[in-house]
Amino acid sequence: MNTKHLKKGDELPSSSSGRVRFYNMRYCPFAKRTRMVLWHKKIPHDVININLKDKPDWFFDKNPFGTVPAIERDNDIIFESAVCNNFLEEEYEGASLIPSCKKQRYHERMLMDAFGSVIPKIHTIVTGQNIDEAIENFMKSFQHFEKEIANRKFFGGDEISMLDIHIWPFIQKISVFEEIKEMEILKKLPNTSKWISNMLTVDCVQKTHTVGLNKYLHDVILGEKVDYDYKIEDDPILEA
Amino acid sequence: MNTKHLKKGDELPSSSSGRVRFYNMRYCPFAKRTRMVLWHKKIPHDVININLKDKPDWFFDKNPFGTVPAIERDNDIIFESAVCNNFLEEEYEGASLIPSCKKQRYHERMLMDAFGSVIPKIHTIVTGQNIDEAIENFMKSFQHFEKEIANRKFFGGDEISMLDIHIWPFIQKISVFEEIKEMEILKKLPNTSKWISNMLTVDCVQKTHTVGLNKYLHDVILGEKVDYDYKIEDDPILEA
Numbered sequence A, B: 001m002n003t004k005h006l007k008k009g010d011e012l013p014s015s016s017s018g019r020v021r022f023y024n025m026r027y028c029p030f031a032k033r034t035r036m037v038l039w040h041k042k043i044p045h046d047v048i049n050i051n052l053k054d055k056p057d058w059f060f061d062k063n064p065f066g067t068v069p070a071i072e073r074d075n076d077i078i079f080e081s082a083v084c085n086n087f088l089e090e091e092y093e094g095a096s097l098i099p100s101c102k103k104q105r106y107h108e109r110m111l112m113d114a115f116g117s118v119i120p121k122i123h124t125i126v127t128g129q130n131i132d133e134a135i136e137n138f139m140k141s142f143q144h145f146e147k148e149i150a151n152r153k154f155f156g157g158d159e160i161s162m163l164d165i166h167i168w169p170f171i172q173k174i175s176v177f178e179e180i181k182e183m184e185i186l187k188k189l190p191n192t193s194k195w196i197s198n199m200l201t202v203d204c205v206q207k208t209h210t211v212g213l214n215k216y217l218h219d220v221i222l223g224e225k226v227d228y229d230y231k232i233e234d235d236p237i238l239e240a
Helices: A027-042 A058-064 A079-089 A100-114 A119-127 A131-148 A160-181 A188-199 A205-206 A215-219 B029-039 B056-063 B082-090 B103-116 B119-127 B129-148 B161-181 B190-199 B203-209 B213-219
Strands: A020-024 A045-049 A070-073 A076-079 B022-023 B045-049 B071-075 B077-080
Touching: A020 A027, A020 B056, A027 A079, A027 A160, A070 A215, A076 A079, A076 B071, A076 B103, A079 A160, A079 B103, A100 A131, A100 B082, A119 A160, A131 A160, A131 A188, A131 B077, A160 A188, A188 B203, A205 B161, B022 B029, B022 B056, B022 B203, B029 B082, B029 B161, B029 B203, B071 B082, B071 B103, B103 B129, B103 B161, B119 B129, B119 B161, B129 B190, B161 B190, B161 B213
Parallel strands: A020 A045, B022 B045
Antiparallel strands: A020 A070, A070 A076, B022 B071, B071 B077
């Protein structure tokens, strides 16, 4: 199941017992983190897309904060991307995304949390008054990640890990900004650019690519009307 | 040890092997979360206060992001408040702050992460152009926490938990704003107000109260010169 973006007044589709239900917005970078984990671990799931501008009332019974991603399984509800991903990692088998070495595990967690202060700086590149200043602030806050990924395929080493997944949807957005606004950001980040190429070869990155992402960001940036369901029939579905 | 706020050019004090070193800024709400855990679990530690406006170069060797809190033990460095607190919880005995019930544990983690979107709204109460609008936005984002704490002593139940500690330093700031700016915020949050009274009876809350917090916030809000070391000799020290 992969619903259109449900809004106020739309009914909640009935659920299949035991099957994971994933509340999503197709262009939301936080939701995408969890979508990547679902695909990486090959967890069959139904996708309920939510119109975040006009949320159905029943969605607040699921998640009082009204945010995506949220994961539902029978009567368990989990929200907040890092917690959803931790839940999926703990509850499901399949390729692990968390380092077995304790030191490395703490290292990744610290960088995941530290990336939280990079996110608003990415946002400001598009919304801010002074683009050059915004890019400079982003570069400064991201410099440690650029250093960290030198001479490595992924942040986790030879295989992707939770940290790669945590960062990817936001860095991917930057490459779209570049196209739309003719900015040069990633060219100044050679290690990150190589990492992006490596990420694009990974199955869960390919499977979760939303066809209309460029169009969506373009429409948002230019203040045009957004079609959330654009080419939704092309979304890959992981049935079983 | 409880140093004055060290700045560029100041030397790093030599450390005692095996003893926890805590990098702090006395009025930083993120650092305070970790300070509360250190006191709650009665972990002896040295406090190295950092001048965040003029950081010593060696601090970036400890934490490349230059943020507090950071915890150092022998050659291990942990930064980011949630990760520091998790490290202390996992590595040290003493009263646990994480629920043993898995469902409750996930519930707390979700609320801890969700609180992340409340923090900028608290900040805007002081820095924003429209105070009434800022208070309304805070109220909206905090309403679930106000509901959640009805008829309970602490978020964790009868005893404080990591979620209480995660939230406390920010809600405490609001009570100071009220005094300084004559705003009425907490009066409209009766459950939270009761929770604040309960929190004030807890040992780790009392021991980590920084004498000059009101003066500090007052000076910041009015744009006056800040004395970070104000009455630093009154800070309680947990030696052994």
